[in-house]
Amino acid sequence: MTAPIIDMKSLNKFYQAYQALYDITLSVEVGEFVALVGPSGCGKTSLLKILAGFEELTSGTLEIEGKDMRDVPPSERPTRMVFQKLALFPHKTIFDNIAFPLKIARLPKAEIAEKVRQMLDLMHLKEEYLTRYPSQLSGGEQQRVALARSMVSSPSVLLLDEPLSALDVKLKKSLQAELKRLHRTLGTSFVHVTHDLEEAMMLADRICVMKDGHVLQIGTPNDIYYRPAHPFVAGFIGDTNLLPATLTYSQNGANFTAQGVSCAAAAVQTTQLATDLDADHALLMIRPEMITINADAPKNCQMTGEVEEFFVKGATIQYRVRVQGLENEVTVETPGTAEVPISVGQTVRLNFDLSDIFVLGA
Amino acid sequence: MRIKNMSWRHPALQIATLPLLTVLVLFFLIPFGMTVLLSFQVTKLYQVAWSWDLTTWKDVFSHSYYWVIMARTLKMALICVVLCVFLGLPVAYALVNRLPSMENHVKILIVFAFLADAILKTFGWVLFFDRSGVLNGFLEVLGFGPAASDILFTPTAAMIAMVYNLLPYTIFTIYLSMMRIDRDLIAASYDSGASKLRTFWEITLPLSKPGLLAGAVLVFVLGLGVFLEPKIMGGGTSPLAAELIRQTFETRVNWPLGAALTIVVIGIGALTLMFFGYLLIKTTKSQGGNT
Amino acid sequence: MSRYRFETHLANVILYGSVIATLVFFYIPIVTLVAFSLTESRFLTFPIEGFSLKWYSALFAEKNFLPALWGSLKLSFVVTILSTILGAAAAVAWMRFKFRFQRSFQVLAFTPLLFPQLMLGVVMLLWFSVLGNFFDFSMALWSAVLGHVVYITPFALIIIAVQIHGFDDTLEDAARDSGCSNWEVLREITIPILWPGIFSAGIFAFLLSWGNFYLTYSLAGTSRTLPTFVFSGIANGSSPIFPALATLTFIPALILVGLADFFRRRAAERLKSDTTET
Numbered sequence: 001m002t003a004p005i006i007d008m009k010s011l012n013k014f015y016q017a018y019q020a021l022y023d024i025t026l027s028v029e030v031g032e033f034v035a036l037v038g039p040s041g042c043g044k045t046s047l048l049k050i051l052a053g054f055e056e057l058t059s060g061t062l063e064i065e066g067k068d069m070r071d072v073p074p075s076e077r078p079t080r081m082v083f084q085k086l087a088l089f090p091h092k093t094i095f096d097n098i099a100f101p102l103k104i105a106r107l108p109k110a111e112i113a114e115k116v117r118q119m120l121d122l123m124h125l126k127e128e129y130l131t132r133y134p135s136q137l138s139g140g141e142q143q144r145v146a147l148a149r150s151m152v153s154s155p156s157v158l159l160l161d162e163p164l165s166a167l168d169v170k171l172k173k174s175l176q177a178e179l180k181r182l183h184r185t186l187g188t189s190f191v192h193v194t195h196d197l198e199e200a201m202m203l204a205d206r207i208c209v210m211k212d213g214h215v216l217q218i219g220t221p222n223d224i225y226y227r228p229a230h231p232f233v234a235g236f237i238g239d240t241n242l243l244p245a246t247l248t249y250s251q252n253g254a255n256f257t258a259q260g261v262s263c264a265a266a267a268v269q270t271t272q273l274a275t276d277l278d279a280d281h282a283l284l285m286i287r288p289e290m291i292t293i294n295a296d297a298p299k300n301c302q303m304t305g306e307v308e309e310f311f312v313k314g315a316t317i318q319y320r321v322r323v324q325g326l327e328n329e330v331t332v333e334t335p336g337t338a339e340v341p342i343s344v345g346q347t348v349r350l351n352f353d354l355s356d357i358f359v360l361g362a
Numbered sequence: 363m364r365i366k367n368m369s370w371r372h373p374a375l376q377i378a379t380l381p382l383l384t385v386l387v388l389f390f391l392i393p394f395g396m397t398v399l400l401s402f403q404v405t406k407l408y409q410v411a412w413s414w415d416l417t418t419w420k421d422v423f424s425h426s427y428y429w430v431i432m433a434r435t436l437k438m439a440l441i442c443v444v445l446c447v448f449l450g451l452p453v454a455y456a457l458v459n460r461l462p463s464m465e466n467h468v469k470i471l472i473v474f475a476f477l478a479d480a481i482l483k484t485f486g487w488v489l490f491f492d493r494s495g496v497l498n499g500f501l502e503v504l505g506f507g508p509a510a511s512d513i514l515f516t517p518t519a520a521m522i523a524m525v526y527n528l529l530p531y532t533i534f535t536i537y538l539s540m541m542r543i544d545r546d547l548i549a550a551s552y553d554s555g556a557s558k559l560r561t562f563w564e565i566t567l568p569l570s571k572p573g574l575l576a577g578a579v580l581v582f583v584l585g586l587g588v589f590l591e592p593k594i595m596g597g598g599t600s601p602l603a604a605e606l607i608r609q610t611f612e613t614r615v616n617w618p619l620g621a622a623l624t625i626v627v628i629g630i631g632a633l634t635l636m637f638f639g640y641l642l643i644k645t646t647k648s649q650g651g652n653t
Numbered sequence: 654m655s656r657y658r659f660e661t662h663l664a665n666v667i668l669y670g671s672v673i674a675t676l677v678f679f680y681i682p683i684v685t686l687v688a689f690s691l692t693e694s695r696f697l698t699f700p701i702e703g704f705s706l707k708w709y710s711a712l713f714a715e716k717n718f719l720p721a722l723w724g725s726l727k728l729s730f731v732v733t734i735l736s737t738i739l740g741a742a743a744a745v746a747w748m749r750f751k752f753r754f755q756r757s758f759q760v761l762a763f764t765p766l767l768f769p770q771l772m773l774g775v776v777m778l779l780w781f782s783v784l785g786n787f788f789d790f791s792m793a794l795w796s797a798v799l800g801h802v803v804y805i806t807p808f809a810l811i812i813i814a815v816q817i818h819g820f821d822d823t824l825e826d827a828a829r830d831s832g833c834s835n836w837e838v839l840r841e842i843t844i845p846i847l848w849p850g851i852f853s854a855g856i857f858a859f860l861l862s863w864g865n866f867y868l869t870y871s872l873a874g875t876s877r878t879l880p881t882f883v884f885s886g887i888a889n890g891s892s893p894i895f896p897a898l899a900t901l902t903f904i905p906a907l908i909l910v911g912l913a914d915f916f917r918r919r920a921a922e923r924l925k926s927d928t929t930e931t
Contacts, residue, residue, distance in 0.1 A: 073657045074552045081553045084546075086546075087549065087550035089550075089551075089564075089565060100554050101554035104555040149554070153554075365748075378750070379743060382739040382742065383758065383761070386803065389799045390761075390803050392780060393777050393781075396779060397776045400779060453671050456669065457672070459668075460668050460669065460672075466918075468676070472675075472679065473910055477861065477864050478864055478899075478906060479864045479866065479880070480867075481884055482682075482902070486681070487682045489682075490682060557656070557660060558657075584769060587771050588769070590866065604771045620775065627772060628769075631767065
C-alpha cells in the first residue's frame with residue numbers, strides 16, 4: 001500500500017485566541033478525490049489554505065509527498081490551487097495566464113507552448129482564445145482557463161476552493177461533470193471544498209464533513225448518506241427522519257423501542273449501529289425515500305399519521321406527515337406521479353423495512 | 363446606484379451644475395481666454411496697448427534665455443517625477459500590504475504634513491539646512507566639522523523641496539491603484555511558484571500602472587508650476603519658469619510677455635497630459651477595462 | 654526555503670524603512686519649526702538656547718499679525734462654505750445624473766487642478782485687473798475667494814462623490830414608499846447619512862484654503878492674509894516669531910485633520926449599515 005500523498009495529524013489552527021480547527025486528522029491517498037464539506041464557518045477553507053501554504057498550522061503535522069510542510073511557502077509546495085474567484089490575471093492574455101507557472105519554472109519556450117496546447121485540448125478551449133484577455137471570455141470559459149492554469153504544471157495535488165459556488169445551476173452541473181472527467185483522466189489527487197453536500201457526493205471518493213472546526217465524519221458518499229455518525233451529518237443532506245428511541249443491546253445488535261413506531265420484531269443488526277451510542281438516547285434514521293405510503297405490500301415497521309403538507313418536486317413528491325407521539329413531522333418521499341394521489345388531512349399508513357434503519361447517538 | 367437621465371430643462375440639474383459652471387466659466391475659462399488674448403498684445407511704457415501684435419510671441423521665441431529656463435523647468439519636473447514615483451512606490455505598497463492597523467494613522471500623518479502651510483514648511487527646511495541650523499548642529503555633535511553641510515541654496519535643495527511637496531500625490535495615486543488589486547491574484551501568483559519579487563514585477567506593478575501614470579502626470583504638471591520652494595531653497599540662482607513669470611508680472615510689468623510665457627508652460631503641461639491620457643487609455647483597454 | 658525567508662525580510666526592511674523614512678522626511682521642517690518656537694534667543698541657531706514661550710506672546714503683539722490672521726480666517730471660512738456647497742451639488746450631478754455634455758462638465762470641473770497654481774493665480778489676476786479697470790473696483794479678498802473656490806472645489810467634489818457612490822439609494826425609495834415627500838426624503842434620509850462625509854469634505858476644503866500660498870499671494874493683493882504676512886516677514890529677516898506662528902497653526906490643523914478623518918469613517922459606517930436611523 002502506497003503512502004498517502006497528504007497526511008495530516010492532530011492539526012490545530014488558532015487565529016489569535018479563536019480556534020478555527022480542532023485536532024484534524026485526515027489523509028488523502030494518491031489519486032483520490034476528497035471533498036471537505038460543511039456549513040460556512042466550519043473551517044474547511046482554513047484547512048485548504050493550510051494545505052496550500054497560505055496559512056500556517058498552529059500545532060500538529062502536515063506532510064505532503066512525505067515531506068514536512070512546516071514553513072514551506074506556497075510557491076514551493078507540490079500543490080496548486082483553484083481560487084473561488086478564479087484570480088485570472090486580467091492584464092495577461094489567456095496564453096500567458098495558463099503558461100505562467102511554466103514560465104516561472106523556466107521551461108523552454110517550445111515546451112511551454114506544447115503544454116499550453118495540451119491544456120487547451122483537455123479543457124476543450126478554442127485556440128483563438130489564446131490571444132484574448134480574461135474579461136473577454138464567458139464565466140464558464142474563465143473557469144476552464146483557471147483549471148488549465150492550475151493543472152498545466154501537472155501538480156500532484158489540486159486544491160479547489162468552492163470554485164463552483166457562484167455559478168448558476170446549468171453551468172455548475174456542466175463543470176461538475178468536467179471536474180469528474182478531469183479527475184478520471186489525470187489521476188491527480190483532488191481536495192475540493194464545498195458547502196454543497198450533493199456536489200461532494202457526486203464528485204468525491206471520500207467526504208470529510210466538518211462543523212465548527214471539527215471533523216464529524218470521514219467516509220465514502222454511501223457511508224455519509226446511509227451511515228451518518230452524527231445527526232448533523234444526517235440532516236446536512238436535505239431532509240431525513242430521526243426518530244427518538246431507546247435500545248437494549250443483544251447478541252446480534254440491539255432491540256429498540258420508538259414512539260409512534262410499531263414493528264413486527266423491533267431489532268437491528270450490529271452493522272446498523274453507530275459507534276459511541278447512548279442506549280437511552282438513540283435516534284433511528286430512516287431516509288424519506290425508504291418509507292412507503294399506503295403501500296399494498298406493507299413492510300415490517302409501521303406508523304400512522306395525518307398528512308400536513310406535500311411538495312411536488314418533479315421526480316418525487318414529498319409529504320410531511322404528523323404521527324402521534326412524535327414531536328417532528330415525518331418526511332416521506334415517493335416517486336412522482338402525474339396526479340398527487342394523497343391530499344392534505346388524509347390519514348395514511350407509513351411503512352419501512354427494518355434493514356433501512358441506521359441508529360445514531362443523539 | 364440608479365442614474366437618472368436629465369435634460370437641461372430640469373431645475374434640479376440646473377441647480378446642481380450651474381453655480382459651479384458659472385464660477386468656472388467666469389473665473390477660469392474667460393480669464394484663460396483673456397490671457398491668450400493678452401499674449402498677442404504689447405506693452406508700451408508699462409501700459410498694455412490693445413493692438414494685435416505678434417511682437418510678444420516673437421520675443422518669446424527669439425530669446426534663448428526663456429527657453430533655457432523652460433528646459434531647466436522641464437528637467438527639474440521630470441527628475442521630480444522619477445523621484446516621486448520611486449519613493450512613493452514602497453510607501454504605497456507598505457500602506458496597502460503591511461500596515462493594516464497603522465494604515466489610517468499613517469495616512470492622517472501624511473495628510474496633515476501635506477496640508478500645513480507651504481511657506482512655513484519651507485521656512486522650516488531653511489532652518490534645518492542653514493549653516494547654523496539643525497542638520498549642521500547634529501553633524502557637529504557626531505564629529506563632522508562645523509558647517510559641514512552646505513546644501514542650502516543649491517539645486518539639490520530645490521529638488522528636495524519639490525519632492526517634499528509633490529511626493530504625497532504619488533503616494534496617494536499609487537496607493538489607490540494598488541488597493542484595488544485583487545489579493546487573490548497575488549496568492550495565485552505565489553501558488554504558481556513565483557517568488558515575491560517576481561510577483562511584484564509580473565502582477566503588482568503592471569496592475570498599478572494607472573496609479574503610477576496618474577501620479578506621474580500630476581507631479582509633472584504641478585512641478586512645472588512651482589517657484590517658491592525652489593527659489594527659497596535654491597537661492598534664486600537658477601530660476602524656474604514660474605519664477606520667471608512672476609518676475610515678468612511684478613518687476614518688469616510686461617503683462618503680454620507674462621501671459622505668453624504662462625501659455626507656453628500651460629501648453630507643455632496640456633500636451634503632456636494628452637499624451638499620457640492617450641497612453642492610459644491604451645493600457646486600460648488591453649487590461650479589458652480594469653481600472 | 655531560505656531564499657523565501659530572505660526575500661520576506663528584505664522586503665519588510667525596504668517597506669517599513671521607506672515608510673519611516675518618508676514620515677521623518679515629511680516632519681523634519683514641522684518639528685524644526687516647533688522646536689525653534691521655544692527658543693530663548695532672538696536668533697534661530699541650533700542648538701536652541703534656553704526654552705521660552707515668549708515668542709508666542711511676541712507674535713500676538715505684532716501689529717500685522719491679528720489682522721492677517723483674521724483675514725485668512727474670513728477667507729478660508731467663506732471658501733469652505735462655497736466649495737462645499739458647489740462641490741456637493743456638482744458631485745450629485747456627477748454621480749447620479751446623466752446629461753448631455755456631462756463629460757465636458759466633468760473635465761471642466763477638474764482642469765483647474767492641473768493648472769500650476771501660480772498660473773491659475775496669474776490668469777485670474779489678469780482678468781480681475783481688466784475687470785477692475787473697466788468697472789472701476791478692486792477685488793482683493795474676494796478675488797482670492799474665487800481663486801480658492803475654483804481650485805478647491807474639485808477636491809470637495811471627489812470626497813463627496815465617493816460618499817454618494819457608496820450610498821444606497823434604495824433607502825430613499827423605501828422612504829418615498831412610506832409616504833415621504835421629496836424634501837422629507839432629503840431631510841430624513843439623504844442628508845443625515847451623507848452629512849459626515851460632507852462635513853469632512855468641508856474640513857478638507859478649509860485646510861486646503863488655509864494652507865494655500867500661491868493663490869492667496871497672487872490674488873489677495875494688499876489685503877492682509879497670513880501667507881503675505883509670513884512671506885514679507887521672512888523676507889525682512891527671520892525671527893522665532895514665525896516658528897511660533899507655525900506651531901500655532903499646526904495644532905488646530907492637526908485637530909481638524911483628525912476630525913475630518915473621524916467624520917469620514919463615521920460616514921463610511923453609516924453607509925454600511927442597511928437600516929435607517931432609529
